[in-house]
Amino acid sequence: MAQPAIEINGLAKRYGEGDAAVDALKGVDMMIQPGEVVGLIGPSGSGKSTLLKCLGAVIEPTSGRMALAGKAIYDNGWKVTDLRALRRDRIGFVFQAPYLIPFLNVTDNVALLPMLAGLPNSQAREQARQMLAALDVGHRTQAQVRQLSGGEQQRVSIARALVNEPPIVLADEPTAPLDSERALTVIRILNQMAQRFQTAIIVVTHDEKIIPTFKRLYHIRDGRTFEAAGEGRAA
Amino acid sequence: MINLAARDILHGWGKFVFTGVGLGLLIGVTLSMAGIYRGLVDDGKALLAIGGADLWVVQRDTLGPYAEPSSVRDDAYRSLLGIPGVAAAGNVTYLTMQIEHARGEVRVMLVGFQPGHPGEPGYLVAGRPITRSHYEAIADMRSGLSLNERIRIRRHEYAVVGLTRRMVSSGGDPMLFVPLKDAQEVQFLKDNDALVNERARSAANPAFNRPGVPGLLEAVQASQTNSHQVNVVLLRLAPDADETRVAEQIRRWKHLEAYTRADMDEILVAKLIATSARQIFMFLVILSVVSATIVAFIIYTMTLNKVREIAVLKLIGARNRTIALMILQQALGLGVIGFIVGRTAAALWAPIFPKYVLLLPGDAVRGALLVLLICALASVVAIRAALRVDPAAAIGG
Numbered sequence: 001m002a003q004p005a006i007e008i009n010g011l012a013k014r015y016g017e018g019d020a021a022v023d024a025l026k027g028v029d030m031m032i033q034p035g036e037v038v039g040l041i042g043p044s045g046s047g048k049s050t051l052l053k054c055l056g057a058v059i060e061p062t063s064g065r066m067a068l069a070g071k072a073i074y075d076n077g078w079k080v081t082d083l084r085a086l087r088r089d090r091i092g093f094v095f096q097a098p099y100l101i102p103f104l105n106v107t108d109n110v111a112l113l114p115m116l117a118g119l120p121n122s123q124a125r126e127q128a129r130q131m132l133a134a135l136d137v138g139h140r141t142q143a144q145v146r147q148l149s150g151g152e153q154q155r156v157s158i159a160r161a162l163v164n165e166p167p168i169v170l171a172d173e174p175t176a177p178l179d180s181e182r183a184l185t186v187i188r189i190l191n192q193m194a195q196r197f198q199t200a201i202i203v204v205t206h207d208e209k210i211i212p213t214f215k216r217l218y219h220i221r222d223g224r225t226f227e228a229a230g231e232g233r234a235a
Numbered sequence: 236m237i238n239l240a241a242r243d244i245l246h247g248w249g250k251f252v253f254t255g256v257g258l259g260l261l262i263g264v265t266l267s268m269a270g271i272y273r274g275l276v277d278d279g280k281a282l283l284a285i286g287g288a289d290l291w292v293v294q295r296d297t298l299g300p301y302a303e304p305s306s307v308r309d310d311a312y313r314s315l316l317g318i319p320g321v322a323a324a325g326n327v328t329y330l331t332m333q334i335e336h337a338r339g340e341v342r343v344m345l346v347g348f349q350p351g352h353p354g355e356p357g358y359l360v361a362g363r364p365i366t367r368s369h370y371e372a373i374a375d376m377r378s379g380l381s382l383n384e385r386i387r388i389r390r391h392e393y394a395v396v397g398l399t400r401r402m403v404s405s406g407g408d409p410m411l412f413v414p415l416k417d418a419q420e421v422q423f424l425k426d427n428d429a430l431v432n433e434r435a436r437s438a439a440n441p442a443f444n445r446p447g448v449p450g451l452l453e454a455v456q457a458s459q460t461n462s463h464q465v466n467v468v469l470l471r472l473a474p475d476a477d478e479t480r481v482a483e484q485i486r487r488w489k490h491l492e493a494y495t496r497a498d499m500d501e502i503l504v505a506k507l508i509a510t511s512a513r514q515i516f517m518f519l520v521i522l523s524v525v526s527a528t529i530v531a532f533i534i535y536t537m538t539l540n541k542v543r544e545i546a547v548l549k550l551i552g553a554r555n556r557t558i559a560l561m562i563l564q565q566a567l568g569l570g571v572i573g574f575i576v577g578r579t580a581a582a583l584w585a586p587i588f589p590k591y592v593l594l595l596p597g598d599a600v601r602g603a604l605l606v607l608l609i610c611a612l613a614s615v616v617a618i619r620a621a622l623r624v625d626p627a628a629a630i631g632g
Binding site for chain 2: 049052053056058059084087089093095101103104108111112113117160170172
């Protein structure tokens with residue numbers, strides 16, 4: 001079996017100290033294989049966003065262990081010195097709203113990541129165009145963000161998350177603003193991309209429409225995760 | 236790497252340009268203030284250049300004739316001419332007054348001079364020099380007077396026979412040149428009623444009207460109706476003469492004060508216009524602070540409007556340096572637009588200022604550097620705010 005794309009053991013996160021301390025995560029365990037798309041569901045305040053922020057290396061857990069593609073990135077302390085580079089090269093982000101940069105056109109929104117990684121502009125743009133084409137928005141490469149529909153904007157944001165071919169993508173309620181048809185389209189695209197690039201994708205969602213599409217689900221409640229088999233319906 | 240600042244500016248160029256224009260008008264006012272100061276200094280230097288003099292001889296212990304009143308007997312020039320090194324001498328009077336003409340009133344500096352002697356206008360742009368002993372005038376074009384126009388000064392009418400340019404007082408008032416005798420009369424001679432009254436008072440004074448001293452009263456009364464005073468004697472020196480030495484001789488033997496051109500420069504710039512210069516400097520400081528505050532506020536607001544984008548940029552791996560550079564470049568871009576607008580505006584409105592506004596290229600360069608520095612400093616607040624943006628803000632919850 002291939003090395004897990006994400007492996008988390010006993011991850012905990014405490015906010016505050018003393019009487020005001022809040023344990024947002026109380027020992028999360030999770031394992032996701034490359035090419036897998038799993039759902040992460042749970043009620044508000046259950047710790048979904050905290051887990052996503054820990055996985056995204058934007059907040060530091062209190063304890064536990066996290067490994068990406070077999071390499072520990074956190075083991076009761078960060079094991080990498082440059083978290084910015086870690087996020088840039090190894091983690092993709094898809095947000096609830098597309099959050100594209102409004103003053104860049106479609107190509108440059110996607111090409112920005114490889115450019116930040118040091119790729120020359122022409123190569124970065126070519127890479128972005130290929131990714132946009134793979135997501136069926138290759139005809140909108142020169143468009144401005146405001147000229148795109150909601151669904152197109154979300155595809156562009158997925159292209160941005162995948163353009164550096166990271167081992168994991170964290171999707172924070174990516175279908176929330178979309179209707180059923182578009183939401184299912186986004187999930188189908190995420191599944192296709194996960195297969196194509198062997199990327200592990202965690203989708204945080206409340207969306208009843210898409211929950212049945214996951215083969216595996218993690219429920220999070222009171223800071224703990226519980227794994228459950230999903231229905232795995234075709235999106 | 237994409238220039239994020241340029242893309243952001245191009246994306247919202249209308250807002251950016253209008254903001255730059257607003258800032259530019261403020262910078263234009265700042266540059267104009269600097270131009271007004273330069274104009275004051277230049278007016279002073281032009282004033283010294285008018286008479287073609289090397290030495291200014293004035294009443295002792297005064298800073299005359301421009302910074303303080305000065306009165307010198309009009310026959311002093313004869314003895315001054317006898318000093319070795321003095322090539323020419325000319326009596327000159329100065330009096331700032333309001334005169335009426337066909338289209339209204341104008342404040343002028345009335346200059347009495349002797350044609351052919353130091354103190355006469357150096358050049359004319361229209362008309363002819365004064366050729367008669369009385370009632371002819373040469374006016375600076377800024378006075379609004381035209382050739383052959385007739386103007387009334389005190390008791391007499393004068394014909395404007397010549398026009399000149401850039402001949403103004405240190406206060407910027409245009410000069411009106413008239414023959415010395417006329418100017419002395421204007422400055423020192425009282426009106427008829429006052430003279431009759433003065434004569435009666437002298438006649439009633441037993442000290443002046445002594446029975447045993449025939450002619451005393453007439454002599455006193457005559458002295459009251461004539462003026463033999465001037466404000467300054469301008470000296471032109473021989474080419475090989477040492478002006479400091481000649482000035483020293485005048486101070487020592489003639490009991491008068493003599494100033495060289497360097498002394499007069501010092502008096503005009505460091506003393507006469509010093510208060511105005513300080514006033515203008517204060518305006519410059521205030522306007523610079525206001526400009527910096529406005530730039531800081533604009534850039535800060537623009538940055539706050541981009542908090543989500545900045546959070547996303549940080550989350551996907553943009554360096555703090557990239558984000559800081561974007562904000563700095565925008566602030567500098569605003570400064571560049573502002574400076575271009577300001578410099579253009581200052582050049583456009585300078586001619587309609589009542590006082591001379593001199594916009595020097597050197598000041599423009601210094602102004603540009605100052606604007607860029609202010610913009611760079613003003614961007615610090617916004618950069619600090621941007622660097623405090625948490626990348627986690629891009630992730631909901």
